[in-house]
Amino acid sequence: MNDIIFRFAxxxxxxxxxxxxxxxxxxxxxxxxxxxxxxxDSMVIFLIISSVAILIYEVENPVPHWMDTYDIYFVSFIFLxxxxxRLWVLNDIRIGIIQEHRxxxxxxxxxxxxxxxxxxxxxxxxxxLTPVAIIDLLAIFPAYRPLRVLRLFxxxxxxxxxxxxxxxxxxxxxxxxxxxxxxxxxxLLVFVVMTAGIALYVLEEQINPNIDSLFDALYWSLVxxxxxxxxxxxxxxxxxxxxxxxxxxxxxAMISFSTSVIVSAFSEKLSELKENRIVxxxxxxxxxxxICGYGQLTKMFLRQExxxxxxxxxxxxxxxxVDTAISDGYDAIKADASRxxxxxxxxxxxxxxxxxxxxxxxxxxxxxxxxxxxVDSKIEVxxxxxxxxxxxxxxxxxxxxxxxxxxxxxxxxxxxxxxxVMHKAVLAxxxxxxxxKIDEMTLYDDNILIGKMVKDVDFKSMKLLFIGIQRGRxxxxxxxxxxxxxxxxxxxxxxxxxxxxxxxxxxxxxxxRV
Amino acid sequence: MTKRAFLxxxxxxxRAIAEGLKLEEFQIVILESEDTNxxxxxxxxxxxxxxxxxxxxxxxxxxxxxxxxxxxxxxDDEHLNVFLTLSLRSLYEHSFLLSIxxxxxxxxxxxxAGANRVISLYEVSANRIHNxxxxxxxxxxxxxxxxxxxxxxxxxxxxxTGSMLDGQMADDINFGEYRVLLVGMIDEELSHGFLFITAxxxxxxxxxxxxxxxxxxxxxxxxxxxxxxxxxxxxxx
Numbered sequence: 001m002n003d004i005i006f007r008f009a010x011x012x013x014x015x016x017x018x019x020x021x022x023x024x025x026x027x028x029x030x031x032x033x034x035x036x037x038x039x040x041d042s043m044v045i046f047l048i049i050s051s052v053a054i055l056i057y058e059v060e061n062p063v064p065h066w067m068d069t070y071d072i073y074f075v076s077f078i079f080l081x082x083x084x085x086r087l088w089v090l091n092d093i094r095i096g097i098i099q100e101h102r103x104x105x106x107x108x109x110x111x112x113x114x115x116x117x118x119x120x121x122x123x124x125x126x127x128x129l130t131p132v133a134i135i136d137l138l139a140i141f142p143a144y145r146p147l148r149v150l151r152l153f154x155x156x157x158x159x160x161x162x163x164x165x166x167x168x169x170x171x172x173x174x175x176x177x178x179x180x181x182x183x184x185x186x187x188l189l190v191f192v193v194m195t196a197g198i199a200l201y202v203l204e205e206q207i208n209p210n211i212d213s214l215f216d217a218l219y220w221s222l223v224x225x226x227x228x229x230x231x232x233x234x235x236x237x238x239x240x241x242x243x244x245x246x247x248x249x250x251x252x253a254m255i256s257f258s259t260s261v262i263v264s265a266f267s268e269k270l271s272e273l274k275e276n277r278i279v280x281x282x283x284x285x286x287x288x289x290x291i292c293g294y295g296q297l298t299k300m301f302l303r304q305e306x307x308x309x310x311x312x313x314x315x316x317x318x319x320x321x322v323d324t325a326i327s328d329g330y331d332a333i334k335a336d337a338s339r340x341x342x343x344x345x346x347x348x349x350x351x352x353x354x355x356x357x358x359x360x361x362x363x364x365x366x367x368x369x370x371x372x373x374x375v376d377s378k379i380e381v382x383x384x385x386x387x388x389x390x391x392x393x394x395x396x397x398x399x400x401x402x403x404x405x406x407x408x409x410x411x412x413x414x415x416x417x418x419x420x421v422m423h424k425a426v427l428a429x430x431x432x433x434x435x436x437k438i439d440e441m442t443l444y445d446d447n448i449l450i451g452k453m454v455k456d457v458d459f460k461s462m463k464l465l466f467i468g469i470q471r472g473r474x475x476x477x478x479x480x481x482x483x484x485x486x487x488x489x490x491x492x493x494x495x496x497x498x499x500x501x502x503x504x505x506x507x508x509x510x511x512x513r514v
Numbered sequence: 515m516t517k518r519a520f521l522x523x524x525x526x527x528x529r530a531i532a533e534g535l536k537l538e539e540f541q542i543v544i545l546e547s548e549d550t551n552x553x554x555x556x557x558x559x560x561x562x563x564x565x566x567x568x569x570x571x572x573x574x575x576x577x578x579x580x581x582x583x584x585x586x587x588x589x590d591d592e593h594l595n596v597f598l599t600l601s602l603r604s605l606y607e608h609s610f611l612l613s614i615x616x617x618x619x620x621x622x623x624x625x626x627a628g629a630n631r632v633i634s635l636y637e638v639s640a641n642r643i644h645n646x647x648x649x650x651x652x653x654x655x656x657x658x659x660x661x662x663x664x665x666x667x668x669x670x671x672x673x674x675t676g677s678m679l680d681g682q683m684a685d686d687i688n689f690g691e692y693r694v695l696l697v698g699m700i701d702e703e704l705s706h707g708f709l710f711i712t713a714x715x716x717x718x719x720x721x722x723x724x725x726x727x728x729x730x731x732x733x734x735x736x737x738x739x740x741x742x743x744x745x746x747x748x749x750x751x
Contacts, residue, residue: 300640405639414534422670432641440652497712
């Protein structure tokens with residue numbers, strides 16, 4: 001028996017397909033960054049809403065048979081599958097069993113697979129007892145039609161929305177933060193309601209025709225303290241009225257207290273909630289920029305006329321600068337980009353992220369660069385180095401591109417003195433003035449330029465200056481190649497000219513494919 | 515004729531600029547308002563250094579800067595720098611004033627104060643980020659051209675009288691033969707502004723014009739020699 005269990009476990013462990021399916025399902029159910037999760041979520045939300053709609057509809061109308069079947073079997077079935085899958089992906093029983101087998105071999109003792117089995121099952125049971133799991137379970141039970149109260153089980157499906165709606169989840173989290181205050185308040189409320197209810201019961205049970213039991217008195221007490229005051233039960237004796245007045249006053253105090261607790265909880269968390277929202281929003285895009293630091297360089301970058309095609313988010317440690325960025329109309333959050341958990345909030349697995357480390361401290365920039373590369377080496381980093389002596393350190397830290405504003409400015413200044421004409425030309429090119437934009441075009445395999453010679457292309461009439469070809473990454477750049485050079489697939493052509501010329505060129509040679 | 519440069523400020527930028535000027539064989543005068551920076555300049559081997567209070571016109575006047583001199587204002591204190599530019603402009607109307615600015619607002623102020631050329635510290639870098647994101651290969655090449663990391667660079671040359679290019683239409687010259695590319699020029703006949711070759715105007719190159727070419731360093735040198743030295747060669751066209 002033990003042997004069978006072990007062999008089964010190790011077969012599962014070796015099955016790539018099993019592991020992949022399990023990992024995929026886990027990702028789908030539990031990773032909020034998963035691409036397809038939103039479809040699953042929308043489907044579940046639709047099921048819940050339709051189920052509740054049927055519940056409401058059937059109060060006054062007879063429901064068609066198919067609707068009943070849909071509600072009882074289909075929805076419940078989906079929920080059952082979901083419940084079981086969640087339970088399945090919670091942990092890996094097989095790993096424990098295999099480990100136990102190894103341990104047993106190693107220590108030369110009896111193989112006891114039930115120990116890890118029990119442990120894993122216990123974990124699953126623990127999960128089953130958490131509130132979310134209980135709600136999931138209750139939501140499976142189809143509404144048992146003949147019993148009206150049981151029909152309300154459908155409402156557990158509404159509670160399931162908690163899992164799918166981030167807002168509600170966050171709301172609950174905020175309230176959970178004030179657990180202590182709210183609990184104190186609840187205890188106080190219970191105490192006052194009980195005291196007042198019992199007092200009224202003792203005083204008026206004999207006299208007041210509306211009070212038949214202690215339950216009635218407690219009900220009156222709660223209705224009064226909450227300032228709802230239906231008026232179906234009211235005190236008739238002076239003593240009763242005094243109690244009313246007292247609990248009304250304490251009720252006002254309690255309501256204002258609880259309101260203020262909740263409000264303050266929210267205002268404490270508000271910026272965090274907003275930031276989470278921004279992060280979630282940006283995580284949905286395929287590629288985006290994380291800009292660290294909102295200083296002069298960042299401002300200049302954002303204000304350039306080229307405009308940014310990418311989505312972006314600005315991180316800064318300084319609240320003042322974050323506020324400036326927000327008031328300038330950019331998406332910014334206060335976060336320390338040199339911390340691992342700040343960057344791991346972003347969906348590195350699904351999006352192509354480019355980090356711009358533009359703070360004015362080199363040490364900070366190197367640190368952020370390192371951090372980004374540790375979080376995921378796929379993250380592209382463009383870092384700013386004020387001190388050009390640190391260039392090598394930035395390379396070592398893994399920066400893909402290094403900006404050196406100081407040394408560039410110094411070089412430009414020298415050029416302005418010694419070669420003023422060239423300086424003007426280069427400055428226009430470097431600052432992206434429209435008249436002299438340098439642009440590139442990659443020739444993909446179906447481009448009509450492939451096989452043509454340089455002289456076949458009339459760059460001149462398009463007002464473009466053909467600068468050269470980059471063929472392959474490591475080959476030297478071919479500046480001004482001979483007229484009979486033939487374009488090849490994968491070539492990158494570099495040209496200079498006005499924006500409109502580049503666009504025209506693209507129109508002719510990129511769009512029209514053979 | 516010795517070229518002279520007055521360098522105000524030996525701080526963040528001053529040091530690197532002074533080094534560059536030395537390579538270009540300028541006669542450098544370093545002026546500072548801070549003792550420590552001045553000391554640093556002296557330690558680095560600059561002989562012509564002076565402590566000045568740049569807020570005092572009398573001290574600036576005493577420098578007797580001439581019209582051909584280049585004046586570079588790169589004091590670390592931004593406010594002082596703008597003030598200095600303004601003072602120098604009012605004292606020396608025709609000298610060539612350059613400055614580095616680190617924000618959009620300072621750039622405007624320096625220009626208003628009368629600087630001939632203001633290098634914006636971040637504009638080039640900011641544009642480079644855009645370029646890296648949009649056209650990585652071209653950017654990498656361009657970086658190489660500008661920073662002397664690659665063999666390819668830009669060069670300007672003035673056409674002397676009797677050069678082989680004198681009197682030619684820019685379109686008729688086969689620059690490919692010299693393995694260089696003509697990027698643009700200053701045509702003294704048309705205007706004093708720089709014209710990119712892509713502007714679509716027919717250029718006639720005359721003596722006195724300045725052309726900017728791009729090419730391999732060796733080829734550029736070779737080309738410059740033939741432009742400057744050789745008389746007009748009919749067969750080369």
